[in-house]
Amino acid sequence: MQDPPLTVPPVPPPDQHDPPGAHQRKGAVEGSATWSLSDRIGLAICWALGLLFCAIAVAIVVYLLVQGIKFLRPEMLWTPAAAGFDETETGGFSDALFGTMIVAAMGIAIALPTGIAIAVWLVEYGRPTALARITESTIEAIAGIPSIVLALFGTVIFSSTALGFLSRSSEGVVFGRSFFAAAAMLSLVALPLIVASVREGLNSIPRHVREASYAVGKTKAATTRRILLPTCRPQVATGAMLGLGRIIGDTAIIVVLLGATQNFAPVEGAAFPFNYLRGAGTTLTNFVYEASPTGNLNQPQKAYAAAFVLLLMVLALNAAVDVVHRRARKVGTWSH
């Protein structure tokens, strides 16, 4: 079992193929100068494409930044949209902004716990195996369904009489469009991303770490709660961020299931939060669509302003995830 003693074979003197000065090359990093031509071309293509995509991303952000700053007036953030003949009369998009926030909060409130629970079950329990496989393919199927199809399906469900308490209904006819309905379907859009991200996080934890916890008499539940999930915090954050991004970016479900009014349309006679949540409304994406030249409002300046706000929200989410990841890096990880 002893390793053989480590010996280094004698090195022959440098032969004449060595170009002069080759061994004086500096730097610890291998230079591409020694690569074959095809490898160097490949590297060049990688660089070119990488820079191109960076340029596209920067262009989008900068363009929206400039347009947004040009057209965004602070009062738009707290003025609801109104009917009018020119842009000074039509107000802002406060209802859309709040609508986005409400939908995002409700959607993620459903999707995050469900997604974490599904991921934990798949990775840590996953028995019977057949059920685990079915769950996996179901999640994948949901991820593949276009959101407009989900929206259509949602109208069928939420128009049923049994779910009438979740939306407006009059004389026995259920309207089927409300914040509840939209958030429920949007949570399905976010769910697969959260499941995938948390699963990846759980799978990256070495098996012996779990066993170390079992080996001091901890149950699976305690291990998951105190060791595995805290370790996965960055991946949970990533999943939540991706899910939120999809929710606030979705338009199809909003148009079909939120009623796509330009203002909140609370249900009369219901108690405070529920009158709004059961009613129709709008979000920023829907506002951008309506305010764009193809939409009913046709006021592109406000579309830019709203798009700028939407972009800021996404960037803020990215920054938040970054903070979580950086904090996790401080804790360190296991050597493999």
Add this chain to the structure above:
Amino acid sequence: MESLSFPPPIRRLRVEDPEPATEALPAIQNGNGNGQASQGSGFTAARRSIKAPQFSIRRMEIDDVSVHYGPKEAVKRVSLPVRQGEVLSLIGPSGCGKTTLLRSLNRLTELTTSARPSGRILLDDVDITQIEPTLLRRRVTMVFQQPNPFPMSVFDNIAYVLREQGSRRARKKTLEPAVHSALDRAGLFEEVKDNLDHPALKLSGGQQQRLCIARALAAEPEVLLLDEPCSALDPKSTQVIEDLIVKLRDDVAVVIVTHNLQQAYRIADHVAFMYLGDLVEYNSATALFGSPREQRTREYVSGAFG
């Protein structure tokens, strides 16, 4: 870049002053004639400095234990005693079943669904299948090959063991003495006493492994299982941990799986040599390394295979 010719030159490792093959295994070469060199096992030098155990109490009894993984029999009808006051070392080539045997002592094998254990293992004359697993695993704790502290502070790593399952109850203050004592028994307290709030994964490898030992000791176990605890560590940390293991043998029964024959020789009181699932030979360390009874053992400890 243009000045370089193609094909590019091969980058060679230049060793100006090749060191001679060092005396990696002085113990083997300097057989200073205490009568056993003729046996040809090679383990004759007086590297072994630990004192003979002062007492030994039988704590666990491995009785005719087999473990199957599907059709494969990883451990074949092994019987062994585990005693407190002694260090028992399981040695053998890779895949010989020593780790599987170790893991069946606290029923960790049951987590592998394909594993089917049979036979009896007794802890203080009680069959371990009659003991609730989480309870058993607090009495028989384990340290793994890779240092695997939990991603939390040094203090919390130990406190986690002391608390009830997933609970956060028992405040820091009340746990402090127990945490300190566990770190102290693992010989780590002096090094980390000012940094108890630091993340455990930022400690050095040797410190991490001692933290894992401290964690295993915090449960106040009766048997401590070590699965190649030093294989990921440098020689200095290895020595610290070996000293620690020898020190621990009076308080807990220690079972250590090792790939490293010198290590087994240095710290074990009894050694069990396993080969392809069979227990080939079980004897005191001096006897097994000095005058092995079986041909296989002789070949293995002399380095003929591994």
